[in-house]
Amino acid sequence: MKTAQDDRTEARLLYWQGYRIPEITKALGVLGPTLHSWKRRDDWDSAPVVQRVEQSIDARLCQLLKKNEKTDQDLKEVEALTKALERTARIRRYDDGGNEADLNPNVKNRNRGPRKSNKKVKNEIPPEALDRIKEGFMDEIFGYQKEWLHKKTLHRIRNILKSRQIGATYYFSNEALVDAATTGDNQIFISASKAQAHVFRNYVVQAAKKWADVELTGDPIVLPNGAELIFLSTNSNTAQSYHGHLYVDEYFWIQRFQNLRKVASGMAAHKKWRQTYFSTPSSVNHEAYPFWTGSLFNRGRKKDDQIQLDVSHKKLASGRMCEDGQWRQIVTLLDAEAKGCDLFDIEQLKLEYSPEEMANLFMCEFVDDTFSVFSFAELTACMVDSWVVWDDYKPLAPRPLGSREVWIGYDPSRTSDNASCVVVAPSPVPGGKHRILEKLNWVGMDFVDQAARMKTLTEIYNVTHIGIDKTSIGSGVYDMVKRFFPRAVGYDYNPSIKSQMVLKAKDIISHGRLEFDNGWTDMVHAMLMIKRAMTAGGGQMTYQAGRTNDGGHADLAWALMHALDNAPLHESMANTGILEIF
Structure with missing residues (x-):
């Protein structure tokens, strides 16, 4: 009678013969999760080749020896298999520290010269390792990612507008790794900042390690087959010297996109190279918007040669060759x-984000910043490649900014149990640039934990100001922070206080005196949510976020303004000589 152990043994042998898990499921009738559990617990991937061969030979010998009547061919096969077992036994002795004589008894140290180097080839991905990477890759991707994979070789340019956090960067990094290892073609990744570019690199390295236990090193990563995986930020001075398949990440957040597109498309000008652009939407005023809508194609063309594209969700949800x-x-x-994506609780997200934020971040709707206090152009002008520009900031050091002072701003959410906190390094000179060093989002933490996090910040930074919204639920955190930082400032929100903070932040941002990392698109989202409004009685101008009147959205923006409120008013005027500050 066939047992579960028999299935387990047969499944392992089939896997070592090159069958994939779905194929083994079909052959044996064992469920996929069970096979994956056996694979992990028995460590099928790490078994030495000689062990795999021995067990396969042993299984076949047992089959033959159990036969009551053996043919001449059976006896010949038994003899051949027995010799093969003897051979594998010698290989085992050799692997356990033996010498060449263990492999061939007729040879007694014939080669006394230096042994051939067994040094491992850097970044080598053997065929069996590549198969494991492909299998792991295919087992994890969702339906829309399979559509991207199907279109990879069908179309030279893929242009994808996507929701936030659906795994696009993760997918395309793995797609590129498999393609590079299979074809030897270069893969070029371009992101808004070096930090974002390294997200691509980290995904590539993790995939090779996770599925094939291969350590990939270097920047760029160069494979033995000649393929290079190149990770660039938009300010790279060497971008034009590369060529290969091109991936441009979050292109709706890249400054001077048209200049970048000319350089990037030049890297993939040859017909064999593919171009992939993907991004969450930003503003209709971004340089990339005409590229998305097709109006860029019409520029300079005769009227008869122009096109009118329908880029609505209804038209493009299934993908379309335009x-x-x-x-x-x-x-x-x-x-x-x-x-197939089961990573989100959509109803919970609707509690955490305003309808306007949900539409922009997750439903692929562009922002019209006409009514926003802060314009998209002036906010994106604040974005810099912090890895390159901020040489004095060491985020992993015990004292990231040494003894330089910082300001902290905190704002609780009124729609969920999360809160936002920012750390700002003020300019050391009047009228200079302030920098957002950290942005923190605390989810599911009570007041004690949030206050403890801020206390930790005071221990690694020289904090001179903490601004906290204590209007309602933030009062608990404010009371605790006052115990270890008596100078903390609490804000009881009213139209006057809101106007003071918004106008001061507007003064700083509109004069180009704020910097934050290129990858922090959520900071731009939050600031764009701040809009002018009238109080409930209609008698006073105020500011609010989202489409409700509670001001409880865009917590990151309010946290920033609580920190910037410590800046002297009209610093920019002092810097231009209009106003002197003594």
């Missing part, structure tokens, strides 16, 4: 969920 030669697709959070 008249300008680009394959476009829109993938909202609901689309992702419908195609």
